[in-house]
Amino acid sequence: MSTDYDVIVIGSGAAGMSAAIEARLAGASVMVLEADDHLGGATRNSTGVVYACNSSTQKEKGIEDSADAVYDYIMTLNQHAVRPDLIRTYADECGPMLEWLKEKGVEFPANMLVHSDVTDVQRGHTSKTFGLGIADALINRAGALGVETALGTRVDGLLVEQGKVVGITADGTDLRAPSVIIATGGFGNSPEMLAKYYPTAAYHGDRTWAVHRDAPFILGDGITLGQSVGAEITGYDTGLLNPSPCFDSRYVEAFLPPWLIAVNKHGKRFMAEWESYAVCGYLISEQPDKRCWAIFDHPTMVENGDDLSYADPYNSGLAISSWEEITITREVEKGVAHRADSIAEVARMAGLDPEAVEETVRRYNEDVEVHGEDRQFRKDGNGHKLTPIKTAPFYAVEVRAAIIGFTAAGLDITADCEVRDTRSKVIEGLYAAGEVLGCFHGKRYAGGGTSIGSGVVFGRRAGTVAAHHALAAPVPA
Structure with a gap:
C-alpha cells in the first residue's frame, strides 16, 4: 500500500507540534494539517503557563517538589475519579517536558513562576513570551526538522481500510498515512457541541464565550472525526x-x-x-x-x-x-x-x-x-x-x-495515546493528544498550565508511538 507520509497530524497547537517533532525525530515523514491560516492553534493566544514539578526553574527558587506530590494532588482533588495511568504519566513527565521546551528555546524565568493550583507550591511556569513564544518555538523546531505543513486545510474525514485508519480526506483530497494523530483542540466556539457535551457552559446561552474566541476552528472537529470511526467520547460536562x-x-x-x-x-x-x-x-x-x-x-x-x-x-x-x-x-x-x-x-x-x-x-x-x-x-x-x-x-x-477556559470532553485514549472505541478497543492507526482528549481532566481543573502541559506531554508520546507504528518498529517504554 502506497502512502504519502508516515504520520499525519491534524492541528498545530502545542499538542500537534510536539507530536510532529517527536514523530520526525523517530524517523517518520510528517505532515501537519491546520484549518486556520496560521500555525499555533489556541496555544499561541494563551498566557503560556505550563504546569510542572521538579523543574530547574523551581530549583532556582529553592522549591522542592516531586512527581509523587503532583500525582497525589491531582488524584485527591478529583476524588480519584480520573485515570491513574494518565495522571501518573503526566506527573512523571511534566518536569522533563518543561526542560524539553526549554531546549527548544522557551524561557521560563524564575520570577514568573506562580501559584497556579490550590496548593502552596509554585508550579505555574510562565513563558517569558507567553503562549505565542511556546507556539513559535515548537513551530520553528518542527520546520528545522523537515516537518511539512499545510494551512487552510480542514480535515473532514478519516480513511479507513479493514478497520484501520490509513489517512485523511480534506476538501476532496485524500492523504494516506499508516498513523494519524488528532490534535484539533476543544470545542469552545461551537454552541452545538457545548449544548451536547458541556451543558453547564451552554446554560448561560449567549453570555458564554471562549477565551480562544480568536481561534475560529475550536469547533470540536476531533470529536466528529473520532466518532466517524466509532471512537468513545468521554469527559461529559467537564472543562474550565x-x-x-x-x-x-x-x-x-x-x-x-x-x-x-x-x-x-x-x-x-x-x-x-x-x-x-x-x-x-x-x-x-x-x-x-x-x-x-x-x-x-x-x-x-x-x-x-x-x-x-x-x-x-x-x-x-x-x-x-x-x-x-x-x-x-x-x-x-x-x-x-x-x-x-x-x-x-x-x-x-x-x-x-x-x-x-x-x-x-x-x-x-x-x-x-x-x-x-x-x-x-x-x-x-x-x-x-x-x-x-x-x-x-x-x-x-x-x-x-x-x-470557557477550555473544554474537557473528547476522545478516550490508552496511556500510549491510541484512540479507543466504544468497546475500549484500540482503533489501529489513530492517536490523539491535547484538548481533544476527554479522559485526562476530571471534575476539577488541577491548575493553570495543565492544559498546555498535558498537550505537550501526550503530544510527545503520541508522536513517538505513531511513528514507531508507521515504521513497524518497537515502541520505546
Whole structure:
C-alpha cells in the first residue's frame, strides 16, 4: 500500500507540534494539517503557563517538589475519579517536558513562576513570551526538522481500510498515512457541541464565550472525526469556566477581585472570593441558577478598581479589568449593574433577600474590622488589604462562570495515546493528544498550565508511538 507520509497530524497547537517533532525525530515523514491560516492553534493566544514539578526553574527558587506530590494532588482533588495511568504519566513527565521546551528555546524565568493550583507550591511556569513564544518555538523546531505543513486545510474525514485508519480526506483530497494523530483542540466556539457535551457552559446561552474566541476552528472537529470511526467520547460536562460579570464588554479575566464579596441568590457567601480559577468557576456553577452577585461599596471600588494585579497574575497583558470605576459606572447607567444608598436596597434591586445580604455584610465587616481577617472563608487578599463594605453607595453585579477556559470532553485514549472505541478497543492507526482528549481532566481543573502541559506531554508520546507504528518498529517504554 502506497502512502504519502508516515504520520499525519491534524492541528498545530502545542499538542500537534510536539507530536510532529517527536514523530520526525523517530524517523517518520510528517505532515501537519491546520484549518486556520496560521500555525499555533489556541496555544499561541494563551498566557503560556505550563504546569510542572521538579523543574530547574523551581530549583532556582529553592522549591522542592516531586512527581509523587503532583500525582497525589491531582488524584485527591478529583476524588480519584480520573485515570491513574494518565495522571501518573503526566506527573512523571511534566518536569522533563518543561526542560524539553526549554531546549527548544522557551524561557521560563524564575520570577514568573506562580501559584497556579490550590496548593502552596509554585508550579505555574510562565513563558517569558507567553503562549505565542511556546507556539513559535515548537513551530520553528518542527520546520528545522523537515516537518511539512499545510494551512487552510480542514480535515473532514478519516480513511479507513479493514478497520484501520490509513489517512485523511480534506476538501476532496485524500492523504494516506499508516498513523494519524488528532490534535484539533476543544470545542469552545461551537454552541452545538457545548449544548451536547458541556451543558453547564451552554446554560448561560449567549453570555458564554471562549477565551480562544480568536481561534475560529475550536469547533470540536476531533470529536466528529473520532466518532466517524466509532471512537468513545468521554469527559461529559467537564472543562474550565472562569468568572465573568454579566457585561456586554468581554474581558479575559481569571479572578474576582479580593475586595468584594460574592453571595448566592439566598444572600449567602459560599467561597473565598480570591479563590484560584482552578476552583472559583466550579463553586459559582454549583450555586442556585449557576450564578452569584458581587457586593461592594464605592470607596473600595475607587481605591482598588484600577489595580489590575489581581486580574492578571501572570502579567500577560491579556486582562483588562471589568471592575474599574469607569466600567461599573457605565454598566449602572445601562441598568446592568445596580447601585443604591443602602445594602438592603441594592439587594432588592438585584432580586436578593435584603435581610440575608445585610447579615452577610455585617458579619464580613465585623471579621475585617474587629478581627482583621475573614474568619468564615479565610480569604487571603494576597497583598491586597481586606476592607469593610460600609460606605454608600453600594453595588451589586451579577457574576457567572461563563468564560470557557477550555473544554474537557473528547476522545478516550490508552496511556500510549491510541484512540479507543466504544468497546475500549484500540482503533489501529489513530492517536490523539491535547484538548481533544476527554479522559485526562476530571471534575476539577488541577491548575493553570495543565492544559498546555498535558498537550505537550501526550503530544510527545503520541508522536513517538505513531511513528514507531508507521515504521513497524518497537515502541520505546
